[in-house]
Each structure stands twice: as structure tokens, then as C-alpha cells.
Amino acid sequence: MQCRGKQDPETHIEPKLIYVVDDEAEICKLVSGELQKFNYTVRTFQTGSQAQYILRQQKPDLMIVDLGLPDMDGLSLIRQLGDSCKTGVIILSGRNSLPDRVLGLELGADDYISKPFDPRELLARTNSILRRMEKMATYQLSDRPRKQARFGGWNFNPATLTLSGQNGSQEILSTAEAELLLSLLKAPKQILSREQLLPMRHDNNTFDRCIDVRMSRIRKKLETDPKTPNLIKTVYGAGYMLMSDVDWH
Known part of the structure; x- marks a missing residue:
């Protein structure tokens, strides 16, 4: 119907x-x-x-x-x-x-x-x-996506939600994943809390799992070993931090 x-x-x-x-x-x-x-x-x-x-x-x-x-x-x-x-x-x-x-x-x-x-x-x-x-x-439709982010051996194109590696590999992010990654890219080497990464009201358990699961999905696409991440660090009790410098070009 x-x-x-x-x-x-x-x-x-x-x-x-x-x-x-x-x-x-x-x-x-x-x-x-x-x-x-x-x-x-x-x-x-x-x-x-x-x-x-x-x-x-x-x-x-x-x-x-x-x-x-x-x-x-x-x-x-x-x-x-x-x-x-x-x-x-x-x-x-x-x-x-x-x-x-x-x-x-x-x-x-x-x-x-x-x-x-x-x-x-x-x-x-x-x-x-x-x-x-x-x-x-x-x-994506604004002037800003004409700039892409280069970080930690990756290139992220917000216009297409595409991650490109130095070896030619490509990964497509979901809208939710891209939103999280962009938050980190805008504040490299800064701790971002879960509330800063996803400002939505949830019950605490579901909210935390939502952030953690999405971050896990991003790490699987970015990290050589997602279990011991080097690019996106978990700061226990505080949030997440992108360890790489970011070059917008």
C-alpha cells in the first residue's frame, strides 16, 4: 500500500x-x-x-x-x-x-x-x-567536496564517498560511515567524543554500540590490521582520534 x-x-x-x-x-x-x-x-x-x-x-x-x-x-x-x-x-x-x-x-x-x-x-x-x-x-553538492582529503596513505573523496588506497584499491563508504570519517578528518589528532561524532539521543548501550560498530566497519576498510588500528585510535573513556595529518587538496 x-x-x-x-x-x-x-x-x-x-x-x-x-x-x-x-x-x-x-x-x-x-x-x-x-x-x-x-x-x-x-x-x-x-x-x-x-x-x-x-x-x-x-x-x-x-x-x-x-x-x-x-x-x-x-x-x-x-x-x-x-x-x-x-x-x-x-x-x-x-x-x-x-x-x-x-x-x-x-x-x-x-x-x-x-x-x-x-x-x-x-x-x-x-x-x-x-x-x-x-x-x-x-x-556532496556544495563546493567543498571538490576538495579531497589525503591521510595515512588514503585519499577520501566526499563527493563519491570513495576511499582510494595507494595500491589502487577502492572502498565505498555508506553515508553513515562517511559522516563519521569526515568528522575525524576535520579534526585530526583531536579526541572526539561519541556525542560529537553522532549527536543523536539513544539509550546509552545502543548509542555506544552504534558508534563502535560503524567505527569497526571504517577500520576494516582503512587499517592493515583492524584489531590493532594505527589510523583511528580508541581513547578509552573519551572517544576516538585520527592519528594522521590531513591534507585537503
């Missing part, structure tokens, strides 16, 4: 497209109704296969997905989006174990909300993720 938001008559900007994938019809209705109040276009799906079919045709700006779908694990849909996709992901699930949370974040989810949930919290986190993605997109 699709409920379309109205185009802004002054800016002609199309409303953001959000997919809600949950096998419970009442939750689809509740979430869709809440999002439509803020003029989002919402499509709801009660099976993974329905969403999977539409994903091949059109990627949304944000996908809210339950893990316990009747025909597949919701993580499979997140894998289908891939790292290079500019789609935000919120996991909305009754599976609240730490392994499920960590795996979801490792696959690139932007947030993890446990059921039962407050629709106002879901809306707030949705707005926050879309604002951050919009900010990143604006940065």
Missing part, C-alpha cells in the same frame, strides 16, 4: 519516500499514519518478498524493517541495499538481543528500535536520520 505525500508547491521538492516492512498490519498502519503527518510518502509491505521486488525497481530514502518477517529475515533486505546505496535504515524489531543489534548495525542499519515502541520516538529518529542524510547530500 502506498500513501503519497504532497509536493511542496514553492520548491517543487518531492516528499521523501519511506518503506515500512512489517508483517503486522496494525504496525504498518500506525507507522504509516504517523509518518504521513509529516508529509512523507509511505509504502507498506507485510512480507519480505513484496519489498524485495519493489526494491529492485526503486530504492527509498529510508526503510523501516522488522527482522521477523514471515518469509525471510529482515537482515536479507538490508543486505540487498548494499554499502553504496543512499538509503537510510531503521530496524524495528521485537528481537532485542545484543547479537541481533550488532549484526544489524554491521550490515549498515542507521538505528535499531525495540518493540514495543513509541511512535513519537520512531518519528524523531526518522527525521534525524533523514536530516543527516540531507546534510551529507548537500555537502
Whole structure:
């Protein structure tokens, strides 16, 4: 089912497209109704296969997905989006174990909300993720991305979210990963707290895991040995620090 938001008559900007994938019809209705109040276009799906079919045709700006779908694990849909996709992901699930949370974040989810949930919290986190993605997109389109960052044997191009190594290797970062890396690149050799890296309100455990998992994903792409990182150091009790000088060119 699709409920379309109205185009802004002054800016002609199309409303953001959000997919809600949950096998419970009442939750689809509740979430869709809440999002439509803020003029989002919402499509709801009660099976993974329905969403999977539409994903091949059109990627949304944000996908809210339950893990316990009747025909597949919701993580499979997140894998289908891939790292290079500019789609935000919120996991909305009754599976609240730490392994499920960590795996979801490792696959690139932007947030993890446990059921039962407050629709106002879901809306707030949705707005926050879309604002951050919009900010990143604006940065990519501005004059600043014409400059690239050279550091520690790597070159980062914010316009394409691409890391290039001296050996010719390339890695594509997700929007969330690029945002974290840019924060570090703007403040080399300075300790940045988790709150500075990702200024969003979460419960402490989920918030910390979210930052740590994303940083782990960045390290796997940057470091020769991610378990003993040299470029991005953890300063225990304080945050993270980029150890390299940065040359913007």
C-alpha cells in the first residue's frame, strides 16, 4: 500500500519516500499514519518478498524493517541495499538481543528500535536520520567536496564517498560511515567524543554500540590490521582520534 505525500508547491521538492516492512498490519498502519503527518510518502509491505521486488525497481530514502518477517529475515533486505546505496535504515524489531543489534548495525542499519515502541520516538529518529542524510547530500553538492582529503596513505573523496588506497584499491563508504570519517578528518589528532561524532539521543548501550560498530566497519576498510588500528585510535573513556595529518587538496 502506498500513501503519497504532497509536493511542496514553492520548491517543487518531492516528499521523501519511506518503506515500512512489517508483517503486522496494525504496525504498518500506525507507522504509516504517523509518518504521513509529516508529509512523507509511505509504502507498506507485510512480507519480505513484496519489498524485495519493489526494491529492485526503486530504492527509498529510508526503510523501516522488522527482522521477523514471515518469509525471510529482515537482515536479507538490508543486505540487498548494499554499502553504496543512499538509503537510510531503521530496524524495528521485537528481537532485542545484543547479537541481533550488532549484526544489524554491521550490515549498515542507521538505528535499531525495540518493540514495543513509541511512535513519537520512531518519528524523531526518522527525521534525524533523514536530516543527516540531507546534510551529507548537500555537502556532496556544495563546493567543498571538490576538495579531497589525503591521510595515512588514503585519499577520501566526499563527493563519491570513495576511499582510494595507494595500491589502487577502492572502498565505498555508506553515508553513515562517511559522516563519521569526515568528522575525524576535520579534526585530526583531536579526541572526539561519541556525542560529537553522532549527536543523536539513544539509550546509552545502543548509542555506544552504534558508534563502535560503524567505527569497526571504517577500520576494516582503512587499517592493515583492524584489531590493532594505527589510523583511528580508541581513547578509552573519551572517544576516538585520527592519528594522521590531513591534507585537503
